[in-house]
């Protein structure tokens with residue numbers, strides 16, 4: 307990529323929206339200049355972060371799922387089969403009408419999500435209870451004609467990194483357990499990105515079209531708005547009845563299957579970069595950093611000896627599986643620090659003549675800026691142990707920031723004030739009308755009922771004053 311002529315500086319992260327847009331370009335994550343609204347281009351550096359992040363979720367899914375790939379194009383007759391599902395997507399689905407100059411006899415939908423591509427095949431594949439549970443996933447691009455404000459990594463018309471899992475089970479309860487398993491997997495996935503997420507059961511008016519219920523995980527973005535970064539849906543036997551997915555049970559009866567589906571998109575990258583980044587640019591957890599260590603030779607005399615030492619350290623770290631580079635360009639050290647800090651490299655090693663004399667090197671952490679001299683003899687262990695320290699520190703910091711921005715609220719005015727800064731925990735009687743009134747009066751909607759919180763109090767719904775034992779997360783959302 308063309309080196310930045312002059313060192314572009316980021317605005318303060320206080321001005322999150324501007325920081326986010328500039329970060330994507332300066333840190334070479336996404337080029338937003340592609341001439342189709344809602345479609346963006348991965349720079350290779352951004353794409354290497356995506357590869358490392360998706361390797362983690364593949365590793366978690368591959369324990370008991372299999373990866374595959376279904377066609378992008380869905381014939382109209384299949385897409386239009388599940389009424390509620392269409393209702394949910396009819397304003398968002400893209401259609402292909404022609405092949406070359408020939409009008410197609412059957413319109414083809416670009417998958418907005420793949421239930422209607424996959425389930426006609428599941429009907430052919432699922433015959434007996436011995437075929438269950440069936441757990442497949444794919445990581446593909448999907449297309450949604452979003453009419454709300456599009457945003458790179460956050461709200462796309464072409465979702466480039468849509469991981470969707472689709473499972474088939476013998477009973478409703480087994481599918482319900484799979485939904486819980488999916489949420490546990492997402493919480494673990496985000497923990498590996500050092501991102502704390504809040505699991506909650508979406509209110510009925512906000513569940514996935516065609517689902518019995520939806521559980522989502524939300525993260526908190528620096529501007530106090532939440533981002534839905536994963537969802538898991540219990541589909542009941544709704545789609546099985548529509549697509550005739552049945553299995554022969556042990557008694558030889560034909561039984562409709564029960565299903566789930568659960569997905570994440572490149573929003574996982576959006577929350578990763580936004581949560582940990584700072585005014586100098588990216589701060590990457592070591593496990594997903596394309597470059598984990600950059601070695602900067604400090605050369606003003608004895609260049610040979612310094613460069614030899616740098617190459618020795620690089621070789622030792624590479625042998626330990628560390629992704630390491632030496633920046634021996636002729637730039638001045640300051641502009642090297644700027645570049646690699648912008649790219650979020652977790653650790654910087656500085657080696658100069660004085661270090662050689664002390665048989666030591668300077669180690670600088672990107673997340674805290676802390677610098678420490680360490681003996682060259684133990685540099686590998688010093689680096690590896692700091693990876694774990696950095697990972698824990700990033701998660702601890704993000705978790706503390708989240709927890710201090712969840713506010714117990716009992717009145718609408720309270721909610722209105724607190725959602726400017728984060729998430730309100732609000733009593734709710736369960737009536738949809740109260741939920742929608744709250745949204746209107748407080749300018750923030752019900753995210754859902756926390757699934758990891760034991761409630762033992764009684765409260766009053768702030769709208770109708772009815773007694774209730776339920777509290778919900780309320781927040782401004784992307």
Ligand SMILES: Nc1ncnc2c1ncn2[C@@H]1O[C@H](COS(=O)(=O)NC(=O)[C@@H](N)CS)[C@@H](O)[C@H]1O
Nearest residue numbers: 419460461462470534535536537567568569571
């Ligand atoms: N326009 C979009 N841009 C980026 N990510 C999106 C967009 N729409 C949805 N997502 C992400 O994709 C996840 C799954 O999408 S979904 O509609 O909730 N669920 C499904 O499509 C189900 N078939 C499970 S894969 C959402 O939780 C959200 O994180």
Ligand SMILES: [Zn+2]
Nearest residue numbers: 735740767770
């Ligand atoms: Zn109420």
